[in-house]
Amino acid sequence: MKRTGTGGLLAAVCLLLAGCGQTEEVVVYTAVEQVYCQELFVQFEEETGIQVRAVYDTEANKTTGLVNRIIAEADQPVCDVFWNNEFIQTIDLQEKGFLEPYVPENSVDIPEAYKDAEGYWTAFGGRARVMLVNTELLSEEEYPDSIFDFADGTYEGKDLALAYPMFGTTRTQAAAVYAWLGEEEGRAFFQSVADHGVQIVDGNSVTKDMAAAGQVKIGFTDTDDAKDAIGDGAPVEMVFPDQEEGGMGTLITPSTAALIQNCPHEDNGKKLIEFLVSAETEASLTECGFFDVSVRENSSAEGFQVKGMTLNLKEIYQMLDTASEDMEEIFLRNR
Secondary structure, three states, rough: OOOHHHHHHHHHHHHHHOOOOOOEEEEEEEEOOOOHHHHHHHHHHHHHOOEEEEEEEOOHHHHHHHHHHHHHHOOOOOOOOOOOOOOHHHHHHHHHHEEEEOHHHHHHHHHHHOOOOOOOOOEEEEEEEEEEEOOOOOOHHOOOOOOHOOEEEOOHHHHHHOOOOOOOOHHHHHHHHHHHOHHHHHHHHHHHHHHOEEEEEEOOHHHHHHHOOOOOOOOEEHHHHHHHHHHOOOOOEOOOOOOOEEEEEEEEEEEHHHHOOOOOOOOHHHHHHHOOOOHHHHHHHHOOOOEEEOOOOOOHHHHHEEEEOOOOOHHHHHOOOHHHHHHHHHHHOOO
């Protein structure tokens, strides 16, 4: 059910009133589904004695609803920790001055690419971009190994599918390619994708379905969609692109944890962040199926072991607007 403005205000008042008691607590706003969070929060409470008061996003509002709520509450913050399931809107909060820096000790084994240089956010776990290959249409020797196979003539354009790169993780991937190649080469690559006649469709689930049904040989999608197709028994296999030494690596879209500026329970918020970004929590979220990959290079988590991009996430964020404008020009305005 869609949350009304009055309901949102009532929830905030309840959280504020709860803070008047003697119980140690921490307030977390999270874009991660409750089914994946609940047991972890109980574990944190048992280990620390700190009660977790969680506010979840809704299907109606998505992550944007929580972000807007943090902004609206800036004069009197309710939230201590923002646990996001992506990084773009987290960095946007940082850029607008709504986050407080904190460098968790448990992030020491997380590569610098997944941490803000000043400690405003820490990324952990996530999903990855992957090419989903139809095994009835391609032999193993014919599998792709790079994102650049979508533009270099290795395959016919009609045999390839990519979601519109102005939305979702494909939009983020476009920004990542721009950050890696530079603006001029990045635009040239995506222009080549368009010129090659690659099928541009309405989302990652569509590219997954097309590969599973044999409508294309390769669909670019995310690991969670790819796993669904494999679980359904489709004749498909995942290929992680650009894994060779010196290669670009694949884009990992991680969760992020951040401390809210002037939050009411700062010390408890720091403790929760330490818990969230730990290798143990990352492994737990992988085991339950929320994460597919670790951002840690020597992770013991049971997800896929992949080479991510070495770009700092903020470099990707900084190319987002430029890349998005170009993607609209290339894939929409000229149609």
